[in-house]
Amino acid sequence: MSDILLVDDSEPGIRVLTLNRPERLNALNGELVVRLLEVLDDCEAAGPRLRVVVLKGSGRAFCAGADLKWLAEGTLADHAAHGVFHDNLNALCNRLEGLPQVVVGQIHGYALAGGLEVALCCDMLTVSDDAQLGDEHIRRNLIPGGGGSQRLPRKVGLARGLNMLLTGRRLSGPEAVSWGLACQSAPAPELDQVTMNLARGMAGADGHALATMKTIVRRGIELPLADGLWLELYQQQRYRAKSGAMDQGVSDFAAHRS
Known part of the structure; x- marks a missing residue:
């Protein structure tokens, strides 16, 4: 090398x-x-x-x-x-x-x-x-x-x-x-x-979450707002299907509050 x-x-x-x-x-x-x-x-x-x-x-x-x-x-x-x-x-x-x-x-x-x-x-x-x-x-x-x-x-x-x-x-x-x-x-x-x-x-964050957030911002900033908002929802759903971290995060938060 x-x-x-x-x-x-x-x-x-x-x-x-x-x-x-x-x-x-x-x-x-x-x-x-x-x-x-x-x-x-x-x-x-x-x-x-x-x-x-x-x-x-x-x-x-x-x-x-x-x-x-x-x-x-x-x-x-x-x-x-x-x-x-x-x-x-x-x-x-x-x-x-x-x-x-x-x-x-x-x-x-x-x-x-x-x-x-x-x-x-x-x-x-x-x-x-x-x-x-x-x-x-x-x-x-x-x-x-x-x-x-x-x-x-x-x-x-x-x-x-x-x-x-x-x-x-x-x-x-x-x-x-x-x-x-x-x-x-x-x-x-x-x-x-x-x-x-x-x-x-x-x-310390989920790797899929970081990559998804970066994609939303990098691509969305070049789009009209309406298209960017659609992209956010699409990528959120795609991320949830790919990684269990989103559901786990909500469960962990709820358990802590209870």
């Missing part, structure tokens, strides 16, 4: 994936993107016994974006190879977003350009107070290839999204929370604990 991506299954119901190219600020090259895709396939295959996937980075950053040095050394000049890289990056972002498990991105240091695009596909983000999150494609006359131009305005609103995309503006951890990009900010030394506490809280 390549050590550019570390996989930790030591916590029940939680898998921690750590980008491990610290010398390049965990910048994305072809090998790392393919490796991530392989591991995400393994996560989906694990089914509901795996509840939460935590994605983080080693060293000084979460991910500084695509590895421009690697691209400049030959991939950029090879149109086919460059196309494969961006196809894989796009597939990675879609894969993260569509994973049945809850994906928590833990952001410290930098999450820039392609690194921000990956972060945007997580279901929720914890960020260090001193983190810097931004889409800096425009500063190098580049255009996003991992969905950033579409997902960022949907996360933070059109005006704020355009502001970040057209100026390269970076957000601090607290700003990312206030803009709705992240759910919690913490001092850097406390970030690991904050993230794992969040993950453990969800890992």
